[in-house]
Amino acid sequence: MLCAILPVSESGFYKWKRNRKKVKAWQKLLAQMHEILDEDEENKNYGVRRMQIALEQRGIKRSLSTVRRVMIRGNLLHEDRRSPDGLTKAEKKAMRPQNIIKQDFSAQAPLRKLLTDITQILCKDGKLYVPPLLDCYNGEIISLAMDTNMKKEL
Structure with a gap:
């Protein structure tokens, strides 16, 4: 009688009833x-x-x-918490920096070749920017700064 009221076949109803507890x-x-x-x-x-x-x-x-x-x-x-964008937006008018290092990351004496890059770290409170200063002579990090913005002082 229930199957006549609802648009369900009788075999479909009994199949559902048999499998509903599985x-x-x-x-x-x-x-x-x-x-x-x-x-x-x-x-x-x-x-x-x-x-x-x-x-x-x-x-x-x-x-x-x-x-x-x-x-x-x-x-x-x-x-996904990672943003697909980088730290900075590239402008068409902006000049590409000159490649002075040319993939040679070795130095003959300390403080002759120094490298830096800004790393963005996502925290609960917001973003944190960390630019280490690396000496190519021995791979030592000479300086490390942290700030919540990417200003020139960093």
């Missing part, structure tokens, strides 16, 4: 993923590849696409 394979896999994530606070950052490796260490072999699909269903994937 735990699906992806639900078991999701439960195992939650166990892995609950083991340690740092595990909350696991992406698809690291989760697949952790599952394999427990003897559970699943493809990367299966792990991704289950993680999406279980809302375990985070947005």
